[in-house]
Amino acid sequence: MSAAPVIIGGGPAGLTAAYELDKLGSGSTVLEADQQVGGLSRTVHYEGYRFDIGGHRFFSKVPLINELWHEILGDEFLLRPRVSRIFYDGKFFDYPLKPLNALRNLGPIEAVRVALSYARSQVAPEGDERSFEAWVTNRFGSRLYEIFFKTYTEKVWGMPCSEISADWAAQRIKNLSLLEAVRAAWLGTGSDGDGEVITTLIERFHYPRLGPGMMWDRCEAILAERGVPTLRGHRVESIRHERGKVVAVVARDADGARVEIPASHCISSMPVRELVAALDPAPPEEVRRAAAGLRYRDYLTAVLILRQADVFHDNWIYIHSPEVKLGRIQNYKNWSPEMVPDAGKTSLGLEYFLWEHDEEWDWPDERLIELGTRECERIGLVDARDVEDGTVVRMRKAYPIYDHAYLDHLQTIRGFLAGIDNLQLVGRNGQHRYNNQDHSMLTAVYAARNLALGEQYDIWSVNVEEEYHEDCSCPLLDCGWVVPWPVAREAGHVPDAVEAEILRALAPLDSVALGAAVGIVAAVGLWVATAVLLVQGGEVVGPTLGLLGQFLIGYSVTWTGALIGAVEAGGLGFLGGYGAAALRNAGIRLFVERVRRRARAKVESDVLDQV
Secondary structure, three states, rough: OOEEEEOOOOHHOOOHHHHHHHHHOOOOEEEEEOOOOHHHHEEEEOOOOEEEEEEEEEEEOOOOHHHHHHHHOOOEEEEEEEEEEEEEOOOEEEEOEEEEEEEEEHHHHHHHHHHHHHHHHHHHHOOOOEEHHHHHHHHHOOHHHHHHHHHHHHHHOOHHHHHHHHHHHHOOOOOOOOHHOOOOOOOOEEEEOOOOEEEEHHHHHEOOOOHHHHHHHHHHHHHHOOOOOEEEEOEEEEEEEOOOEEEEEEEEEOOOOOOEEEEEEEOOOOHHHHHHHHEEEOHHHHHHHHOOOOEEEEEEEEEEEOOOOOOOOOOEEEOOOOOOOOEEEEEHHHHHHHHHHOOOOEEEEEEEOOOOOHHHHOOOHHHHHHHEEEEEEEOOOOOOOHHEEEEEEEEEEEEOOEEHHHHHHHHHHHHHOOOOOEEOOHHHHOOOOOOOOOHHHHHHHHHHHHHHHHHOOHHHOOOOOOOOOOOOOOOOOOOOOOOOOOOOOOOOOOHHHHHHHHHOOOOOOHHHHHHHHHHHHHHHHHHHHHHHHHHHOOOOOOEEEEEHHHHHOOOOOOOHHHHHHHHHHHHHHHHHHHHHHHHHHHHHHHHHHHHHHHHOOOOOOOOHOOO
């Protein structure tokens, strides 16, 4: 068998790489460990019902990816209204925010606490912004963080928010702040103040008629018609490399038979931890330790099928109440009516975020369905008597963990893999990066064009978690998407040149100097004005100027009064000038901090929506 590109993984990244290679005239072989393609974007079937693994909205700022979606799936997309809420403290909050609903549910006292905590975060933000907790608190205030971020985020990630790296927040909460959310709530817009669309606030989205798996089943079928095979049930066992090149990929098929495929190149979307373990010969111990240090969060959906036509109108509901383990509920019928075979029934997906070693992971399906039914009853969404059936879908390694050590581990691994020049890593697990589907696809397009055209696209520049510059020079992106890259390692700091420009344009004032200047002018001015009147003389000397005696103790239109008034005017002038300069300088500092934050957040999507 002659060597050709081998693609590991039949999810959005792997299949997109194969599709793009085929368009560029290069064949490939796709290896998928599971019996179904699509990865997290698959659609699971059960008794005629279809289930999405987590809810996948088809919206992207990348024109190329929007074109690819429609090129593959044609007119099979539905345009769906986005309806979602947050359940917290026994109440349902519209999400995105609707002011009257939020105020009614929070109550006036809590609303004031939210406003005050937000004001405090803007005046005195956390200095060390390495954690998710500090990052969100600085943008939303501590009270809103505790209500709407802390509990849900800790359910999803299974760790305190203080231990989650701010890199994840900076990557996922793009452009959204409390002010933008409130502004959108009042004005009914999904754009920020600069007109950029905030993913969190999009009110409509595209969705395949039969769920997201429809896209990848169609893509696999197109590839098969063009002679590009997808080998399902083939789990990669080893990746053989010699003299800095991958030469073969070895897999086990569903029957346990060993399959060795010669490889001219390798594009991998398998989890980085597994990739490193599969390398043959094995990398140095330091690299293997780094790979073993990468962690993943697992996920399962307990599906309830109800004898009820309408349960609630939302696409999904976030469950922020700590008294239940449930994290989010999907109403598949509201994503597409064709996800449910009987219009008189409803299927709900109850999402639980777990570690694979948690006891619930190994519970039998019946027990998990019972747990989900009980928790939905407790919330008040479901009557257990309406539940007629159910099933459970488990997904390992659904979410790469952004702890404080993950970047160091990745740098070690990438340093070693840079020595294997025909191996490229793509996708969410392939890069250990919490990519959306469109980001994963874009990494695959980069990889395919690097391979087939000899281009030099930086795959790791897609959806990076640092601060960004923006550039429209990439031929793939026609200025509808920008290619970001890091500009500063230190959290919360923009390049010195930018800050220097700001400070040159709005130079801070010397408070003492301004106070002294104003004080001297006030003192001399009053003394001269009084002296002029005294020299002029007359029967009544300066009655109008004498009114200053109401404010300056001891001042009168006399030589003695002039001296006393000059001293007092000088003191008051100094305080006024000093205070004015101090307030102006404080305003400049706040402005500089705002610029820093906007530099960090310029290409930053929302915590809740993107889980």
